[in-house]
Amino acid sequence: MEADIQKSEHAVSKSFPADGEGTANGKNTRSAAAVAVADPPKVKSGGGARRGYMIVGGISLALLVGIGGYVYLTAGEESTDDAQVSADLVPVGTRVSGLIVKVNIKENQLVKKGDVLAEIDDADYKARQEEAAAGVKTAQAQAAAADAQVQVVEATSKGGLATARAMVSGSSVGVTSAHAQAESARAALTRAQVDLKKAELDLNRAKELRTANAIPSQGLDNAQAIYDVAQAAVAQAKAQVALADETRNAALAQVSEAQGRLSQSAPVDAEIATAHAQADLAHARVESAKATLDLATLQLSYTKILAPADGLASRLTVHPGQMVNVSQPVIQLVPVATYVTANFKETQVGKMHAGQKAEIEIDTFPGRKFEGTIESLSGGTGASFSLLPADNATGNFVKVVQRVPVRIAWANLPQDVAMRAGLSADVTVEVGK
Numbered sequence: 001m002e003a004d005i006q007k008s009e010h011a012v013s014k015s016f017p018a019d020g021e022g023t024a025n026g027k028n029t030r031s032a033a034a035v036a037v038a039d040p041p042k043v044k045s046g047g048g049a050r051r052g053y054m055i056v057g058g059i060s061l062a063l064l065v066g067i068g069g070y071v072y073l074t075a076g077e078e079s080t081d082d083a084q085v086s087a088d089l090v091p092v093g094t095r096v097s098g099l100i101v102k103v104n105i106k107e108n109q110l111v112k113k114g115d116v117l118a119e120i121d122d123a124d125y126k127a128r129q130e131e132a133a134a135g136v137k138t139a140q141a142q143a144a145a146a147d148a149q150v151q152v153v154e155a156t157s158k159g160g161l162a163t164a165r166a167m168v169s170g171s172s173v174g175v176t177s178a179h180a181q182a183e184s185a186r187a188a189l190t191r192a193q194v195d196l197k198k199a200e201l202d203l204n205r206a207k208e209l210r211t212a213n214a215i216p217s218q219g220l221d222n223a224q225a226i227y228d229v230a231q232a233a234v235a236q237a238k239a240q241v242a243l244a245d246e247t248r249n250a251a252l253a254q255v256s257e258a259q260g261r262l263s264q265s266a267p268v269d270a271e272i273a274t275a276h277a278q279a280d281l282a283h284a285r286v287e288s289a290k291a292t293l294d295l296a297t298l299q300l301s302y303t304k305i306l307a308p309a310d311g312l313a314s315r316l317t318v319h320p321g322q323m324v325n326v327s328q329p330v331i332q333l334v335p336v337a338t339y340v341t342a343n344f345k346e347t348q349v350g351k352m353h354a355g356q357k358a359e360i361e362i363d364t365f366p367g368r369k370f371e372g373t374i375e376s377l378s379g380g381t382g383a384s385f386s387l388l389p390a391d392n393a394t395g396n397f398v399k400v401v402q403r404v405p406v407r408i409a410w411a412n413l414p415q416d417v418a419m420r421a422g423l424s425a426d427v428t429v430e431v432g433k
Contacts, residue, residue, distance in 0.1 A: 013187065014055035078352070079428040082403065083342035085362070087421040090309060090333040095302040096120060097222070100322045100359070105331075107316050111307045118318055118330055122303040129300050139282070139289040145177055146275070146282035153275035182244035190231065191238035199223075199230035222325045250274075311335040338419040339410065340372060342427040343382060343403040351431040352377060358408050361426040362419070371411040378405040 098120035105117050206223035209215045307313070315332040318324060340360055344352070358372040381402040382392055408427065413419070 010047045078348040081425045085423040085427040086341040116309045120303040125300040129296040132296040139286040143282035150275040174429040185240040185244040192233040192237040196230040199227040203227040260432035340408040363424040372408040375409040
């Protein structure tokens with residue numbers, strides 16, 4: 001083994017002579033392998049550090065270039081992700097109370113302006129309309145009678161016994177008419193008293209239900225309003241009865257007066273003036289009866305709940321067989337026309353004004369960008385319109401960056417895109433460099 005090692009060393013020494021020593025003189029004191037083992041090559045320690053510094057410097061330079069490029073490219077733009085699609089929601093309510101007999105729409109159905117959304121039982125309102133129409137005819141007949149009375153009185157003023165007799169006859173007609181008016185007024189009073197009693201029962205029932213928290217306060221308010229209206233109707237009916245009695249007494253007095261003037265052949269100017277006044281009163285009653293008929297017709301038309309605009313009928317809250325009260329909401333109508341409300345920080349709106357272009361991205365439609373234009377900026381921050389606005393004078397003030405709502409209108413919105421209220425959005429506004 002040792003002999004083999006020595007042979008190997010001798011062979012190596014022949015192949016790699018030492019520096020300054022040839023193989024011919026036989027004075028090779030160490031082999032190349034020994035030299036390699038004894039004197040390993042030295043690596044410069046500063047090279048690795050320089051490479052590390054260069055890498056860190058390159059990364060830093062790239063970051064600076066990227067940040068600088070981003071700042072340059074986004075200069076003159078303000079962006080926010082605190083934005084959403086908005087629409088002017090319209091709560092559609094009832095204008096009369098009653099029983100829902102038909103609902104013509106389904107939840108989230110697209111409706112047009114004027115479409116009938118639901119129908120209320122109109123039997124009571126038709127009866128009121130017919131009653132009002134009959135009242136108009138009665139008033140017109142009374143006005144015609146009053147006009148005839150004026151002619152009669154004027155005729156009687158032209159003299160003598162014949163005039164007095166004609167006035168007596170006309171006064172008798174007035175008595176009959178006044179008596180009919182008095183009976184009609186008493187009948188109206190009876191009806192008003194019945195309505196008042198029913199309204200009182202409904203009010204007491206509503207108070208009990210409200211105490212038990214079974215109905216909202218609006219129901220109690222409606223019952224109170226109906227009771228107050230019934231009370232006013234009773235008072236009006238009583239006044240009508242008193243007026244009718246006075247009219248009848250006046251007619252009776254006119255008969256007596258006509259008889260007296262018949263015997264005395266006295267001037268009849270006062271009677272003529274009275275006849276004209278009665279005619280004017282009769283015509284005024286005609287106008288009042290027409291107004292009552294118009295009101296009854298309006299209330300009848302209100303039994304059909306119509307869509308005030310085009311849009312989606314959402315949050316349907318009524319069904320057939322349900323009782324509804326005045327102003328009770330039926331649906332929430334979401335108009336087709338939408339816009340974007342972007343809440344920018346107060347530090348971003350300094351250069352914003354109406355007319356500036358905006359770029360909008362909707363989360364529902366990833367990858368698509370939409371154009372818009374600033375329509376207006378809110379007159380105050382969102383916090384100033386809150387239910388409980390902050391009071392910075394309480395002594396514990398902490399400055400918080402406020403946000404200002406900015407309304408953005410769509411520009412060239414594609415027809416295939418259905419924007420819905422509440423969708424999240426990202427908005428970028430070009431405010432100029």
